[in-house]
Amino acid sequence: MGKPHEERKEEIIRKTLELAADKGVTRLTTQAIADRVGIAQSTIFKHFKTRDAILGAAIKWISSQIFSLLEQTSKESSSPRERLHHLINRHLTLVSKHKGLPRLLFSDRLHLESPHLKKAVQQVMSTYMKRVSEIIREGIEEGQFRNDADPEETARCFVALLQGLIVRWSIFDFSFPIEKEGEELWRFLWSSLAPSQEEDRDPL
Amino acid sequence: MGKPHEERKEEIIRKTLELAADKGVTRLTTQAIADRVGIAQSTIFKHFKTRDAILGAAIKWISSQIFSLLEQTSKESSSPRERLHHLINRHLTLVSKHKGLPRLLFSDRLHLESPHLKKAVQQVMSTYMKRVSEIIREGIEEGQFRNDADPEETARCFVALLQGLIVRWSIFDFSFPIEKEGEELWRFLWSSLAPSQEEDRDPL
DNA sequence: ATGAAAGGTGAGTGATTAATCGCTTTCTTT
DNA sequence: AAAGAAAGCGATTAATCACTCACCTTTCAT
Numbered sequence: 001m002g003k004p005h006e007e008r009k010e011e012i013i014r015k016t017l018e019l020a021a022d023k024g025v026t027r028l029t030t031q032a033i034a035d036r037v038g039i040a041q042s043t044i045f046k047h048f049k050t051r052d053a054i055l056g057a058a059i060k061w062i063s064s065q066i067f068s069l070l071e072q073t074s075k076e077s078s079s080p081r082e083r084l085h086h087l088i089n090r091h092l093t094l095v096s097k098h099k100g101l102p103r104l105l106f107s108d109r110l111h112l113e114s115p116h117l118k119k120a121v122q123q124v125m126s127t128y129m130k131r132v133s134e135i136i137r138e139g140i141e142e143g144q145f146r147n148d149a150d151p152e153e154t155a156r157c158f159v160a161l162l163q164g165l166i167v168r169w170s171i172f173d174f175s176f177p178i179e180k181e182g183e184e185l186w187r188f189l190w191s192s193l194a195p196s197q198e199e200d201r202d203p204l
Numbered sequence: 205m206g207k208p209h210e211e212r213k214e215e216i217i218r219k220t221l222e223l224a225a226d227k228g229v230t231r232l233t234t235q236a237i238a239d240r241v242g243i244a245q246s247t248i249f250k251h252f253k254t255r256d257a258i259l260g261a262a263i264k265w266i267s268s269q270i271f272s273l274l275e276q277t278s279k280e281s282s283s284p285r286e287r288l289h290h291l292i293n294r295h296l297t298l299v300s301k302h303k304g305l306p307r308l309l310f311s312d313r314l315h316l317e318s319p320h321l322k323k324a325v326q327q328v329m330s331t332y333m334k335r336v337s338e339i340i341r342e343g344i345e346e347g348q349f350r351n352d353a354d355p356e357e358t359a360r361c362f363v364a365l366l367q368g369l370i371v372r373w374s375i376f377d378f379s380f381p382i383e384k385e386g387e388e389l390w391r392f393l394w395s396s397l398a399p400s401q402e403e404d405r406d407p408l
Numbered sequence: 409a410t411g412a413a414a415g416g417t418g419a420g421t422g423a424t425t426a427a428t429c430g431c432t433t434t435c436t437t438t
Numbered sequence: 439a440a441a442g443a444a445a446g447c448g449a450t451t452a453a454t455c456a457c458t459c460a461c462c463t464t465t466c467a468t
Contacts, residue, residue, distance in 0.1 A: 001464045002415045024312030026230075030456065040417050042458080047415090051456060106310050106371065108228035122376060149395070156385070157392040160368025167310065167367050168360075172326060181360070188361040191353070192396035205434040206445045234426060244447050246428080251445090255426060 002039070009047050009057070011037055016058050020100030021174075025107035030054075052114050055104070059117055062101055063124050065094055070131045080139030081193075085186050087132070088162065092182040095166055102170045129155045139193070146195040154193070161185050206243070213251050213261070215241055220262050224304030225378075229311035234258075256318050259308070263321055266305055267328050269298055274335045284343030285397075289390050291336070292366065296386040299370055306374045333359045343397070350399040358397070365389050 002008065015036045019028055030051055034041040048054045073087045095101050104110060111118045133155035139145040165185055169178045206212065219240045223232050234255055238245040252258045277291045299305050308314060315322045337359035343349040369389055373382045 005414080008415080024316035026313045027316065029454085031454095039415090041456090042418075043416050045457065049457095103312055106375075107312055108307055108310075109230045111375065111377075112228035112231065118375075118377075125372065125375065146395070150388075153388045154392065156369075156372075157365060157389060160372065160389070161361060161364050162368065163371050164364025164366065164368030165360075167371055168329065168364065171310075171315065171322075171329065173315075173322075184354075184357045185361060185364070188358065188396055191350070192392055196400060209444075212445080233424085235424090243445090245426090246448075247446055249427065253427095 005047060012044065012047060012054060013057050013061055016054055017098055017100035020103045024103055025109050055110060056117055058104060059120055063120060066124055066128065069094060070128065074131060079144060080135050080142065081144050083135055088182050088186050091162060092178050096178050099174055102166045125159065129159050132158050143195065145193045149193060158189065161189065209251060216248065216251060216258060217261050217265055220258055221302055221304035224307045228307055229313050259314060260321055262308060263324055267324060270328055270332065273298060274332065278335060283348060284339050284346065285348050287339050292386050292390050295366060296382050300382050303378055306370045333363050336362050347399065349397045353397060362393065365393065
């Protein structure tokens with residue numbers, strides 16, 4: 001017999017993300033997934049009820065990865081500045097390890113075909129921005145970031161920088177090392193968040 | 205008889221962009237386009253050889269709009285700071301007027317099905333970043349921007365901020381006024397580009 | 409031993425979709 | 439007026455795709 005249900009399910013999700021990276025969501029057919037897993041196309045439906053259920057499971061997996069990223073960062077005992085820096089690195093490492101992630105998240109098949117999955121993605125983004133804004137607020141209170149920065153506003157820009165970089169990376173077919181550009185992104189962010197010398201001298 | 209060739213062609217491109225905004229690229233079938241234009245599906249092919257040719261023409265139209273945006277900004281006699289600010293506003297106004305733009309540019313059908321169109325998009329992005337870096341370099345030389353900023357690096361972050369904002373706007377179904385968030389984006393950018401007081405005092 | 413359940417297969421089915429084709433109508437040119 | 443081109447139409451075609459179904463094989467609990 002074949003592999004047990006749960007194991008096969010995980011395998012299908014894994015291969016689905018691989019395929020999304022290689023061929024895009026449009027070519028992400030049940031036949032293509034089955035081929036890569038090494039089973040018949042019809043067998044796919046022994047493990048998932050519909051094709052959308054596969055995409056849903058993949059999105060859920062991605063979400064859990066990103067949430068664990070956020071949690072890991074929130075728990076960290078280091079300074080807000082370091083936590084933000086680490087979050088960028090962790091995020092880009094995750095994405096570069098799973099290139100199918102941006103392809104899936106930005107695909108319109110996901111957004112306009114199944115409102116349920118869209119909601120899930122929106123949820124992740126909202127939570128992400130909230131967490132980042134908390135870190136920034138903390139940094140401002142500690143006097144590590146300039147005190148005229150708006151936490152929510154800056155958090156939105158933080159996420160935009162990440163998303164924008166990832167989109168460009170995806171459009172240019174993953175042809176440059178994204179981790180390196182993450183450092184440049186951090187420098188830019190820091191130049192905006194760093195307090196001026198006068199503030200710095202301020203004893204509070 | 206119907207409308208003349210060129211006129212109908214433009215109409216098809218226009219309606220295609222509208223449809224991309226409403227239904228996404230996946231639902232952008234020749235039937236859907238024909239319905240919106242008010243002609244038979246087969247008539248579409250009197251004006252375009254293939255469906256991809258329609259997408260190609262739409263991309264070309266978008267590119268020309270963005271290029272004219274860049275040119276307009278470059279020609280402007282105002283300061284680099286004001287030009288950057290205006291570029292953001294003009295870009296977001298263009299995008300908000302044509303919501304199909306991001307949907308088309310980020311669709312994987314475009315990227316992985318026709319390498320030719322992908323190249324065109326990459327070209328636009330590269331040119332865009334180059335132009336922005338030129339403005340930034342100018343601003344640094346004039347002492348209007350902090351002199352430790354790297355023009356290329358900052359240009360990449362500029363584009364990432366814009367793209368990231370547009371992606372989020374698209375994911376959240378255009379549900380917030382993007383022009384307003386453009387201002388917030390500009391504030392963030394400026395806080396990173398503005399020279400420190402000491403530099404400011406520096407007579408050069 | 410046996411029979412049910414799990415995992416797997418190949419051969420379909422119906423829906424969707426880009427593209428073709430033969431034909432008609434309308435306008436322009438000679 | 440006749441000819442030809444341009445713009446349009448309906449019907450059709452071939453391909454693709456998600457999903458179903460009847461059947462097979464292995465495993466394992468009774």
